[in-house]
Amino acid sequence: NRSFIYAITPTYTRPVQKAELTRLTNAFRQVPSFHWIVVEDSTTRTEMVARFLARSGVPYTHLNVFTPRRFKRTGMPRATEQRNAALAWLRQHRTRRDAGVVFFADDDNTYSLELFEEMRGTKAVSVWPVGFVGGRAYERPIVTGGKVVGWYTGWRPDRPFATDMAGFAVNLQVILGNPRAQFKRRGSQPGMQESDFLKQITNVSDLEPKASNCTRVLVWHTRTEKPHMGNEPKFRKDTVVIEV
Numbered sequence: 669n670r671s672f673i674y675a676i677t678p679t680y681t682r683p684v685q686k687a688e689l690t691r692l693t694n695a696f697r698q699v700p701s702f703h704w705i706v707v708e709d710s711t712t713r714t715e716m717v718a719r720f721l722a723r724s725g726v727p728y729t730h731l732n733v734f735t736p737r738r739f740k741r742t743g744m745p746r747a748t749e750q751r752n753a754a755l756a757w758l759r760q761h762r763t764r765r766d767a768g769v770v771f772f773a774d775d776d777n778t779y780s781l782e783l784f785e786e787m788r789g790t791k792a793v794s795v796w797p798v799g800f801v802g803g804r805a806y807e808r809p810i811v812t813g814g815k816v817v818g819w820y821t822g823w824r825p826d827r828p829f830a831t832d833m834a835g836f837a838v839n840l841q842v843i844l845g846n847p848r849a850q851f852k853r854r855g856s857q858p859g860m861q862e863s864d865f866l867k868q869i870t871n872v873s874d875l876e877p878k879a880s881n882c883t884r885v886l887v888w889h890t891r892t893e894k895p896h897m898g899n900e901p902k903f904r905k906d907t908v909v910i911e912v
């Protein structure tokens with residue numbers, strides 16, 4: 669009865685989407701007992717993503733929910749509805765008898781395989797460093813005597829949980845046992861999504877430090893550069909239609 673890892677990935681249509689999902693797949697495919705919950709920010713499950721997932725070699729669930737237009741403005745938190753849809757799916761399809769760990773895997777990060785073995789033993793909520801966030805080379809929980817006592821970060825150190833979405837995992841039973849815990853639109857400031865969520869389910873003193881007491885970076889917010897496409901033809905198109 670090995671613990672499953674449920675990775676929740678919100679994703680949206682853009683030129684680099686398939687490249688991003690390919691990088692994730694190349695890692696996730698190698699993780700044992702893994703289940704990928706992909707939630708498209710779209711009015712439909714797109715054919716591109718459906719086809720991609722079917723051939724990915726990763727066990728998955730494909731969902732979609734479209735972010736209301738009024739929430740698609742700069743400075744607003746992203747992917748709130750998509751992450752909540754994945755949590756709702758878990759609460760409907762998993763029970764007290766299922767062992768698992770839930771992790772939020774945005775599509776613009778790079779994941780070390782070691783990260784998944786670190787998080788697999790999460791009893792309630794675990795944390796670790798993340799590269800290239802918080803305006804620094806990395807952000808990390810500061811650990812003393814095996815406990816999280818503070819945060820090393822370049823941005824808003826007053827956050828109760830100064831961690832990125834990729835910096836924590838939650839035991840499935842904590843998700844099921846707190847059926848109302850979710851990501852919030854109302855009253856949530858940009859960059860506070862993680863703290864707003866975590867304070868619904870845990871306390872800083874209960875966090876479980878992973879990655880050698882939070883001294884190793886095993887995930888990076890790499891972000892793929894927007895490709896230059898100024899020379900895309902307006903009229904003289906290629907003779908074949910190619911998915912990129």
Ligand code: UDP
Nearest residue numbers: 677678679680709746747750773774775776
């Ligand atoms: N995302 C989404 N819809 C959007 C923008 C982003 O579903 O309109 C997804 C995106 O694919 C990623 C996550 O939400 O998995 C976080 O978005 P992003 O990395 O762009 O946010 P940032 O790093 O700027 O906070």
Ligand code: MN
Nearest residue numbers: 774776889891
């Ligand atoms: Mn990002």
